[in-house]
Amino acid sequence: MKTLTYIKKENLNTFLEKLNKNYDVFLPVQNKADGTINFESLDIVNDNNVINLKEKTRKSPKSLFFPPSENLFEFEYKKDIKKPDIMEIKLLESEKMISDETNSRKKVIFGIKPCDTMAVKCLDLVFGEGEKKDPYYIMKRKNTILISIGCSNVFPDCFCTSVGGNPFYFDYSDLGLIDMGQNLVIFKLSERDDLRKLLDECNEFFEEREINSDEEIEIKKIISESEKKCSSNWESVNAEDIALDMERKFSEEEMWKNITRKCISCAACTYVCPTCVCFNIGDEQTGMKGERYKCWDFCTNYYYTLEASGHNPREKIYQRYRNKINCKYNYFYKRNKNLYCVGCGRCIDVCPVGMDIREIVKHVRSLQK
Amino acid sequence: MKNEYFPYPAVIEDIKTETTDTKTFRVWFTDKVLADSFDYQQGQFMELSVPGAGEAPISISSSPSRKGFLEFTIRAAGKVTKSIHMLKKGDYIYLRGPYGNSFPFEDIKGKNLYFVVGGIGLAPLRSLINLVMDNRNNFRHIKVLYGARTPDDLCFKDELEQWKKIPDTEVWLTVDKPSAGWGGRVGVVTELWKETHINPENAVSIVCGPPIMIKFAADKLQESGFKDKDIFMTLERYMKCGIGKCGHCNIDDKFICKDGPVFTYEQKKGFRHKEHIF
Numbered sequence: 001m002k003t004l005t006y007i008k009k010e011n012l013n014t015f016l017e018k019l020n021k022n023y024d025v026f027l028p029v030q031n032k033a034d035g036t037i038n039f040e041s042l043d044i045v046n047d048n049n050v051i052n053l054k055e056k057t058r059k060s061p062k063s064l065f066f067p068p069s070e071n072l073f074e075f076e077y078k079k080d081i082k083k084p085d086i087m088e089i090k091l092l093e094s095e096k097m098i099s100d101e102t103n104s105r106k107k108v109i110f111g112i113k114p115c116d117t118m119a120v121k122c123l124d125l126v127f128g129e130g131e132k133k134d135p136y137y138i139m140k141r142k143n144t145i146l147i148s149i150g151c152s153n154v155f156p157d158c159f160c161t162s163v164g165g166n167p168f169y170f171d172y173s174d175l176g177l178i179d180m181g182q183n184l185v186i187f188k189l190s191e192r193d194d195l196r197k198l199l200d201e202c203n204e205f206f207e208e209r210e211i212n213s214d215e216e217i218e219i220k221k222i223i224s225e226s227e228k229k230c231s232s233n234w235e236s237v238n239a240e241d242i243a244l245d246m247e248r249k250f251s252e253e254e255m256w257k258n259i260t261r262k263c264i265s266c267a268a269c270t271y272v273c274p275t276c277v278c279f280n281i282g283d284e285q286t287g288m289k290g291e292r293y294k295c296w297d298f299c300t301n302y303y304y305t306l307e308a309s310g311h312n313p314r315e316k317i318y319q320r321y322r323n324k325i326n327c328k329y330n331y332f333y334k335r336n337k338n339l340y341c342v343g344c345g346r347c348i349d350v351c352p353v354g355m356d357i358r359e360i361v362k363h364v365r366s367l368q369k
Numbered sequence: 370m371k372n373e374y375f376p377y378p379a380v381i382e383d384i385k386t387e388t389t390d391t392k393t394f395r396v397w398f399t400d401k402v403l404a405d406s407f408d409y410q411q412g413q414f415m416e417l418s419v420p421g422a423g424e425a426p427i428s429i430s431s432s433p434s435r436k437g438f439l440e441f442t443i444r445a446a447g448k449v450t451k452s453i454h455m456l457k458k459g460d461y462i463y464l465r466g467p468y469g470n471s472f473p474f475e476d477i478k479g480k481n482l483y484f485v486v487g488g489i490g491l492a493p494l495r496s497l498i499n500l501v502m503d504n505r506n507n508f509r510h511i512k513v514l515y516g517a518r519t520p521d522d523l524c525f526k527d528e529l530e531q532w533k534k535i536p537d538t539e540v541w542l543t544v545d546k547p548s549a550g551w552g553g554r555v556g557v558v559t560e561l562w563k564e565t566h567i568n569p570e571n572a573v574s575i576v577c578g579p580p581i582m583i584k585f586a587a588d589k590l591q592e593s594g595f596k597d598k599d600i601f602m603t604l605e606r607y608m609k610c611g612i613g614k615c616g617h618c619n620i621d622d623k624f625i626c627k628d629g630p631v632f633t634y635e636q637k638k639g640f641r642h643k644e645h646i647f
Contacts (some may be wrong), residue, residue: 072374075420089420089461092377098372124406132612220411250641278616280376281609292420294374297609299616307607308425308447311580313620313642314538323619323642331622 006183013051016042019108021199023145026064027110028057033352039064039109053111054153060274060346061109061116065123065140069295071097072136072281077288079361093309103139103358106194111149115160117146118173119274120340125336126277127278136294143146145195154226157345159234160359164339167226173183175186176217177198185219234358239329245365246330247286252367259363262353264298269355270298275340278304299324310314325360373612377403381456382438387524391489392454393442394646396462409433411474411497412603414632415466416509416611417441422452426626429467431491432499439464442492442524444513468611470631472601477508477573484513484638485586487558487578491515491524493603493630494577498516501529502535507564512565513540516558516582520544520551529532541565558582559589587634604630604637624637 007015019025020042029040037052039061044064045051078088096102127137151167152190170176174195176188270276277346284290297304300320306312313322332340348356383395398404409429418424423453425447431440445454456462482501486494501508513532523542533540541561543554567643574595576586583602590600606618606625613627623629
């Protein structure tokens with residue numbers, strides 16, 4: 001007989017507070033003043049900032065591992081009075097920033113949607129794989145437990161089912177929950193030791209009993225309805241086919257010009273995208289001290305490819321937008337056999353000129369060639 | 370864990386002026402352990418930084434066969450390179466790397482080599498040329514065809530003279546605009562085809578220069594019978610991280626910093642992204 005492990009929603013707040021003692025808990029929090037929902041620390045939750053697990057967050061959770069701007073190290077110029085000709089430079093703090101001590105506190109991201117966990121997988125491939133790794137990302141990522149709640153609430157912009165996911169896709173979640181009204185039911189449990197530890201520490205919140213046939217039917221219904229709703233938002237995309245299609249139609253300059261005409265290179269889509277992680281590196285100095293930082297950048301930016309000689313290989317917006325679409329639906333797939341779009345729909349939601357990535361892809365695919 | 374973004378100090382041991390806007394910096398690490406273990410390949414680049422100004426990717430212009438120092442030939446073009454030009458002997462510069470792939474060496478032994486070069490493009494090629502010169506018996510005939518805008522834009526003038534004196538080695542120079550006192554050839558580098566025989570048999574060619582020059586040189590080599598896979602070139606893009614993460618330097622699904630900067634003409638032709646001239 002199958003069992004059902006669940007946590008009562010009325011106990012959720014106490015559970016999260018207990019969790020927050022040993023972990024830094026981040027979860028979707030709605031700012032009542034402006035209505036926006038974003039991943040925030042549980043510490044800021046109060047009367048004006050309330051937990052909202054139903055809606056989609058405006059920004060993706062990527063900034064928890066990849067902050068909009070972060071210092072790589074600091075430096076200081078020093079002059080010795082006895083040797084005034086020589087300017088000494090000291091590079092500071094680099095070791096500390098990526099040390100185990102600084103990053104020892106474990107993180108829990110609670111209520112992360114399945115699409116966003118697929119995005120975290122993408123970021124792991126970018127920063128954590130290959131011969132050379134990004135320690136700033138890895139140190140923030142490695143102690144993080146992802147607790148997902150499946151989406152029984154599918155929005156018109158959602159299209160995860162089209163790009164290989166679904167509203168209850170828990171492959172990259174450490175713990176996957178289904179909202180069944182009164183309770184959050186555990187649907188997926190990973191083998192991670194630290195997750196077991198977490199559950200043991202909080203075992204008073206979890207109840208277990210036999211599942212009845214009504215509940216089984218209900219779970220299946222929730223899942224299939226969400227899937228159905230999501231797949232009606234867009235056709236299903238075969239990754240291999242779409243990558244090939246992008247490849248074949250790359251040189252259709254006129255088509256690309258037409259479909260990207262509206263784009264104003266504002267970067268809003270990149271800002272909210274859970275997988276866009278292009279960055280720039282720069283220095284800032286005040287007086288004798290300064291820091292080298294890494295900050296978000298966007299490929300639809302004219303300056304993104306501008307060389308010191310004045311040569312710009314992607315001078316026109318259509319070339320830059322084409323690169324962006326190819327990055328998501330072709331290049332990343334070629335490198336990692338994984339699409340780089342998870343179907344969260346945030347870019348559609350936020351675009352000031354109403355561009356819709358689904359329409360763009362549809363247009364490319366419909367061109368007969 | 371190794372912090373790839375953290376640069377190491379090196380001292381500037383010597384500065385040589387190549388042209389009005391280009392200098393060669395000879396530098397070496399101050400940390401003995403790092404200096405002893407450091408190794409690189411011909412054609413690779415490093416990220417050079419002046420804290421406060423930033424960092425820039427620069428090809429290593431010295432040969433890995435000559436130990437105990439690194440040379441970078443830098444044109445003052447942007448913010449960082451201009452800051453580097455203001456440094457003097459004894460100053461510190463910060464380095465990380467080396468990054469990228471390299472020119473073939475073992476695979477081209479026993480062959481005739483054609484170097485077709487434009488302007489400061491000689492910097493990365495000099496690394497391979499000097500490596501070849503230090504292993505001269507392993508190679509057959511060598512021709513260096515080098516073009517620059519003006520006589521002043523020719524880099525490594527002393528070395529060009531030295532290479533000429535090595536048996537079985539020819540150096541052909543040409544400039545677009547002659548200046549007073551220039552008795553040599555005038556015209557773009559492909560004009561040299563009229564004067565010297567280019568034989569693709571048992572030969573490879575290595576090309577570097579501005580994009581337009583690479584295109585014309587590669588096409589000309591092809592006309593002469595070179596196969597696309599025997600034409601090597603080093604490409605450039607605006608780069609930031611050097612390790613294939615930041616996204617800046619992609620051409621199609623390849624990152625110039627990680628999968629390049631050395632590509633064959635065959636690979637280059639396979640890229641979907643064409644520059645207007647390429």
